[in-house]
Amino acid sequence: MAETPAAPDRDAIAAAIATPPAAPASGAREQGGFRDPAFTANRNAPVHRWAPWIAGYSKHFVEDALARHATAPSVVLDPFAGVGATLVEADLAGHEAIGFEINPYAAFASRVKLQAHHADARALRCAIDDFEAFGRTVESAGVAPRSAPPSGFRTRTPFYSAKVLHKVLLALDFIDTLAEPLVRDIFMLAFAATMVDYSNYSYEPSLGRKAAVGRPNVVDSPVFDTLAAKVRQMADDVEWHRATRAQPERPDGRLLVESFFDGYRNLPAGSVDLIVTSPPYLNNYHYNRNTRPHLYWLGFCTTPDELKRLEDLNFGAYWQNARELDAVELSPAVSAPPIQEAIAAVRAKNPDRGIYGGNGWANYAARYFNDCGRFVEGMRWCLRKDGTALVVVGNSILQGVSVPTDEFLALIAKRNGLRVAAIHTPRDTRVGSSIVNSRVPGSGRLYESVVEIHA
Ligand SMILES: C[S@@+](CC[C@H](N)C(=O)[O-])C[C@H]1O[C@@H](n2cnc3c(N)ncnc32)[C@H](O)[C@@H]1O
Numbered sequence: 001m002a003e004t005p006a007a008p009d010r011d012a013i014a015a016a017i018a019t020p021p022a023a024p025a026s027g028a029r030e031q032g033g034f035r036d037p038a039f040t041a042n043r044n045a046p047v048h049r050w051a052p053w054i055a056g057y058s059k060h061f062v063e064d065a066l067a068r069h070a071t072a073p074s075v076v077l078d079p080f081a082g083v084g085a086t087l088v089e090a091d092l093a094g095h096e097a098i099g100f101e102i103n104p105y106a107a108f109a110s111r112v113k114l115q116a117h118h119a120d121a122r123a124l125r126c127a128i129d130d131f132e133a134f135g136r137t138v139e140s141a142g143v144a145p146r147s148a149p150p151s152g153f154r155t156r157t158p159f160y161s162a163k164v165l166h167k168v169l170l171a172l173d174f175i176d177t178l179a180e181p182l183v184r185d186i187f188m189l190a191f192a193a194t195m196v197d198y199s200n201y202s203y204e205p206s207l208g209r210k211a212a213v214g215r216p217n218v219v220d221s222p223v224f225d226t227l228a229a230k231v232r233q234m235a236d237d238v239e240w241h242r243a244t245r246a247q248p249e250r251p252d253g254r255l256l257v258e259s260f261f262d263g264y265r266n267l268p269a270g271s272v273d274l275i276v277t278s279p280p281y282l283n284n285y286h287y288n289r290n291t292r293p294h295l296y297w298l299g300f301c302t303t304p305d306e307l308k309r310l311e312d313l314n315f316g317a318y319w320q321n322a323r324e325l326d327a328v329e330l331s332p333a334v335s336a337p338p339i340q341e342a343i344a345a346v347r348a349k350n351p352d353r354g355i356y357g358g359n360g361w362a363n364y365a366a367r368y369f370n371d372c373g374r375f376v377e378g379m380r381w382c383l384r385k386d387g388t389a390l391v392v393v394g395n396s397i398l399q400g401v402s403v404p405t406d407e408f409l410a411l412i413a414k415r416n417g418l419r420v421a422a423i424h425t426p427r428d429t430r431v432g433s434s435i436v437n438s439r440v441p442g443s444g445r446l447y448e449s450v451v452e453i454h455a
Helices: 010-017 039-044 059-069 085-092 104-114 121-141 162-176 181-194 223-244 260-266 292-297 304-313 337-347 351-356 358-382 405-415
Strands: 075-078 096-100 201-203 207-209 254-256 272-277 383-394 396-398 401-403 419-427 448-454
Touching (some): 075 085, 085 104, 085 272, 121 181, 162 181, 181 223, 181 292, 272 358, 292 304, 337 405
Parallel strands (some): 075 096, 096 254, 272 383
Antiparallel strands (some): 396 401
16 A cells, blocks of 8 residues: 655754755755756767766756856866766866766776877777778687686676677777777777677666566677777767867866775865765665676676675665664764654664665665765865855655655755755656665655755
8 A cells, every 4th residue: 555655854854954045845946057967968978978877967967067166267076976977077178177986997987088088089990990800800710719708707697698708709809909008998998888788688777687677688799890889989079079178288187996985185175166976876776786797897896805895885885785784873963853753764664574674774874874974074175165066966765755865965064064055956857766665656756956065
């Protein structure tokens, strides 16, 4: 039977965060002059289209953010950079871009995109011609590949069919011969961006077997053609990037492959003008498991322990790591009554369901909000006086309990000495399978907000 979600007292939240103009806890949300942050818009945008990222946001949103909040050359930070939408846009517009990212594959994608203007499009196109010629020769001659699949990468169903695997390994043999590091990196990124398409897996939106969602396995696929087409598109974008990037002599944007929580104190205090970011949502989306093929096949990860290390570093960690713990406490920095109440409501749900009941989800949420506290501390360290942070975040529904993550983040920011100017809602319905374990049909609406915070 459908159940009304237990919502924390919204008036109490509004009273707690109210700073004119008030964050609209009552539902009177404004679009705020931002275009839809959904990543889909990046699928056709030069350079952004190099690597899809399921939880990325659109270049248009970043353009709007920069146009409104970085009118002079600025230092722009993304503490949770993903595949670099903020960094690429900020760098193109002439700002100093700095990002943190724990996932080495996402960090690699960001770094290659930020370096696009250094690549030689002509050399890239020559390499594509050689690649295609190599493919034609080795495929017809039945050559045995020298490359091998990553030994630590295990899957329930073979990731590639025998025919596809043969072609993939031959393609990697060719990439291995490329002497110019950036040309090689661009080919590797093309492989990473397409590798799941010709595998027996797909994103639904988590990585799973095609067969499990009624799709056929991939027996054969024109791997060389797919890769050549992808790199050809990237060569066009290299030219575009070089022609478009403001003040070409400037240093490149920087990407630091470490947790923001460990690294932010290495930035000079008060040195950042604008933060544009989207931390992981409270939806248990597993960035690291979902990029296992990329992490293993590109050599960023060789054992499950390395993957586990990334899980522990992840903002909020994961429900799987919290479900067996006794009650996780909220830290003093975040322990506001509305947050306590929401977590208590989740904890009280389904006690008979053991690790699948409310306690595990409440633990995960408590860790998540504790990390919101660390994030706020990081913002306070990095932002200059009157600097701005625009934080894109989606709400959650846990075990049928509505959790307004955006409002809670605003509350935590306010409690810890930052000003909350507004909560904008450029996208008021979010689709997807993010209602984690709510088990309650129709238990509320998912939306996405931009929390505007000032130092
Ligand atoms: C919502 S995604 C960001 C997507 C990004 N805006 C884009 O458009 O590509 C959140 C990212 O935060 C990263 N992340 C999680 N915990 C982190 C941490 N402690 N420090 C830095 N990055 C982290 C995840 O790996 C993920 O790529």
